[in-house]
Amino acid sequence: MPxxxxxxxxxxxxxxxxQVSRAKIAEFAAALGDADNPAYAGNAAVAPPTFAVVLxxxxxxxxxxxxxxxxSLSRTVHVDQxxxxxxxxxxxxxxxATLTIEKVRARGTTAIIAISVALTTSDGELLxxxxxxxxxxxxxA
Amino acid sequence: MSALVAEAGQVLPGFSxxxxxxxxxxxxxxxxxxxPIHWSDGAAAALGLPDVIAHGMLTMGTALRVVTDWCGEVDxxxxxxxxxxxxVVVPAEGGATIRxxxxxxxxxxxxxxxxxxxxxxxxxVLGAATAEVLLG
Numbered sequence: 505m506p507x508x509x510x511x512x513x514x515x516x517x518x519x520x521x522x523q524v525s526r527a528k529i530a531e532f533a534a535a536l537g538d539a540d541n542p543a544y545a546g547n548a549a550v551a552p553p554t555f556a557v558v559l560x561x562x563x564x565x566x567x568x569x570x571x572x573x574x575x576s577l578s579r580t581v582h583v584d585q586x587x588x589x590x591x592x593x594x595x596x597x598x599x600x601a602t603l604t605i606e607k608v609r610a611r612g613t614t615a616i617i618a619i620s621v622a623l624t625t626s627d628g629e630l631l632x633x634x635x636x637x638x639x640x641x642x643x644x645a
Numbered sequence: 646m647s648a649l650v651a652e653a654g655q656v657l658p659g660f661s662x663x664x665x666x667x668x669x670x671x672x673x674x675x676x677x678x679x680x681p682i683h684w685s686d687g688a689a690a691a692l693g694l695p696d697v698i699a700h701g702m703l704t705m706g707t708a709l710r711v712v713t714d715w716c717g718e719v720d721x722x723x724x725x726x727x728x729x730x731x732x733v734v735v736p737a738e739g740g741a742t743i744r745x746x747x748x749x750x751x752x753x754x755x756x757x758x759x760x761x762x763x764x765x766x767x768x769x770v771l772g773a774a775t776a777e778v779l780l781g
Contacts, residue, residue: 528675535675536706537662543719553713553722554706558676577680582701584773586726592719 506642507573507615509608516566518600521626522559524551526595532558550592557585559593560621560634563601567619575640583616583637590630598626606635613642649716649780651757657715657747662707664699664733665740672703686737698732704743704770705729708763711747712776721779723756728772733765741765755780 529551533544536552543550568575593599600623607618616639623632669683678700681688689697705727713719735741743765751758761774 532675535668535672535703536710537668538707538710538713541713541719543713550719552706553709553719553725554702557678557702557706561677582729584726584728585702585705586724588724589720589722592722 506610507575507608507617507640508610511573511605512608513605514570515602515604516563516570518602518624519559519562519566521598521600522562524555524593524595524597524599528558529555529595547595549595551594553587553589553592555593556587556589556623556632556634559599559601559623560636563603563621564619567603567605574642576643579641579643581639583639586635588633588635590632593623593631597631599623599631600626613644615640615642647717649718649721649778651749651752651778651780653749653752655749657711657749657759659711659744659746660714661742661744663740663742664703664707664735666697666735666737668740669697669699669703669735672700676700676702678702694732694734696734696736699735699741701727701729701732704733704763705774707743708745708761708771708774709776711745711761712759712778715747716778723777723779725774725776727761727774729770730772731765731768731770733770743770750775752780 526549529549532555601621603621609616621634673679746762747759749757750760757778759776763771
């Protein structure tokens with residue numbers, strides 16, 4: 505059964521806690537060509553804002569693994585992305601991500617899917633909400 | 646934090662970045678996004694793409710430097726959204742050069758709204774790229 509409006513509101517269990525490390529922050533900043541920004545270095549390093557995608561995309565896995573939805577990452581286009589931050593992710597934060605399907609519009613073999621991922625610390629502090637619109641095309645035999 | 650002020654219409658310093666295949670591999674490793682369309686010619690061709698394309702999130706993340714280079718403190722960034730309108734095609738030789746620019750479009754209640762542009766070969770690759778930045 506393909507994804508449909510029926511699946512709106514479905515949430516998946518939080519991802520295993522991920523500890524943000526100084527090394528990973530430095531690696532991500534370098535990948536953005538931004539290794540020289542002092543905010544991303546040292547003991548009090550914060551993560552580049554879009555580092556949140558590392559956690560958010562880990563939460564996508566549960567949705568793509570849901571056999572009821574029949575989704576495939578290789579037939580998915582990332583249409584848009586939004587992040588809202590309460591504060592930056594910091595080295596030492598232990599963060600879990602929880603995905604909720606917010607909206608589905610299915611027409612023919614194409615579905616437009618809006619999802620939100622909440623990033624929270626193990627103390628329950630909300631750090632960031634990452635929302636995405638995905639366009640998925642069903643495989644046609 | 647030192648005080649940050651802004652006014653509508655203010656143009657922020659832009660920059661260019663040439664993204665090579667090596668940069669895509671580096672971003673794949675840093676982000677965990679190993680979708681082969683970002684490193685395999687065959688996978689890109691199978692989807693009808695002219696060549697390997699950059700991760701949309703790499704363009705999105707790099708573009709935000711227009712804001713973070715200006716405002717200094719990363720924790721001033723409250724929100725950031727983009728539409729991925731056109732792929733950035735990254736040939737094996739020479740890479741692709743993306744130009745980034747930003748303009749403050751609104752200042753209200755201590756928050757500046759910054760509109761960010763990203764273009765490759767004069768084609769806009771991000772749509773409606775907007776960040777909200779805490780002033781003061």
